[in-house]
Amino acid sequence: MAGFQVPSYQWMHNGRGSIIIRNSLRVIEAETLSEELRRHIEIGVEVGKGLLFEIVQEVDGFSICYHPEDFDGWKPSRSDLKWVVRRIRKVMKEFNIQAPHFALDLVPFGGLHVLNDPACCADKRKEIIYLRLPIDVIDGHLGVPSEIHEDWIFYHELMHAKDCLEGRFPSGGFINPNENPELAVITSLWHFSIEGRLEKNGKPHKSRQKVMEDEYFWTRTLEKSKMVEAEEGCWQRRIEPWPLKKFITKRLFQKLCNRLWGKETTFQELQSWLNDLAK
Numbered sequence: 076m077a078g079f080q081v082p083s084y085q086w087m088h089n090g091r092g093s094i095i096i097r098n099s100l101r102v103i104e105a106e107t108l109s110e111e112l113r114r115h116i117e118i119g120v121e122v123g124k125g126l127l128f129e130i131v132q133e134v135d136g137f138s139i140c141y142h143p144e145d146f147d148g149w150k151p152s153r154s155d156l157k158w159v160v161r162r163i164r165k166v167m168k169e170f171n172i173q174a175p176h177f178a179l180d181l182v183p184f185g186g187l188h189v190l191n192d193p194a195c196c197a198d199k200r201k202e203i204i205y206l207r208l209p210i211d212v213i214d215g216h217l218g219v220p221s222e223i224h225e226d227w228i229f230y231h232e233l234m235h236a237k238d239c240l241e242g243r244f245p246s247g248g249f250i251n252p253n254e255n256p257e258l259a260v261i262t263s264l265w266h267f268s269i270e271g272r273l274e275k276n277g278k279p280h281k282s283r284q285k286v287m288e289d290e291y292f293w294t295r296t297l298e299k300s301k302m303v304e305a306e307e308g309c310w311q312r313r314i315e316p317w318p319l320k321k322f323i324t325k326r327l328f329q330k331l332c333n334r335l336w337g338k339e340t341t342f343q344e345l346q347s348w349l350n351d352l353a354k
């Protein structure tokens with residue numbers, strides 16, 4: 076059978092050519108960056124695209140970004156921000172997670188935010204943890220949406236960062252899942268390991284069955300596609316064959332979920348499992 080390769084992260088690496096400016100959903104070339112954007116941190120990654128984080132406020136050692144226009148003019152109070160920082164620090168302490176800088180990006184829950192925007196990553200130098208936290212404003216105060224268990228979101232996201240900081244996963248930034256469905260599948264499998272470890276450690280977590288169903292459902296929606304220029308200036312999304320897709324069955328996901336639940340894994344291990352499937 077024709078060899079099928081999950082793209083390695085070296086292959087995926089996009090270098091420093093383009094960056095994502097938060098909230099605008101625009102990818103712009105680094106050279107076109109305005110001089111006005113001086114207070115920023117560049118977050119370089121190994122997989123996908125990095126981002127430029129704009130520092131709006133600093134609170135208790137955390138750099139925080141929010142744009143009042145995204146929240147109908149609302150600005151978080153200092154005590155609200157301190158409350159979030161305290162919660163994050165508590166989880167970091169429990170998991171012994173350390174990084175010199177923390178970049179916290181507050182975005183509106185729901186809305187235009189796309190799933191493939193990174194939710195949490197560590198930069199490739201392991202100096203910065205970036206967390207994109209979707210929030211609601213409740214009675215003028217910052218609130219964690221009721222759809223998400225307050226503590227769970229911090230535990231889940233910081234487990235991603237921990238795996239990157241400890242070298243089990245590469246530092247990952249912006250990835251379009253429909254351009255790289257193999258990487259999206261790896262992330263789904265990674266979630267089996269993460270939620271299982273949260274359960275094992277007595278932390279807030281999703282149930283095994285729920286994670287299995289959610290990840291399987293999400294994986295089935297993936298398509299591989301590419302933008303192609305059909306005629307001059309006219310770009311179209313073209314669906315491409317994706318060899319791995321036919322091997323992804325509910326049974327396989329259940330098997331991998333059971334195998335990974337509560338265990339540490341690595342990007343390379345998941346990648347080689349997927350490669351073996353198509354052999």
Ligand SMILES: [Zn+2]
Nearest residue numbers: 231232235266
């Ligand atoms: Zn996740």
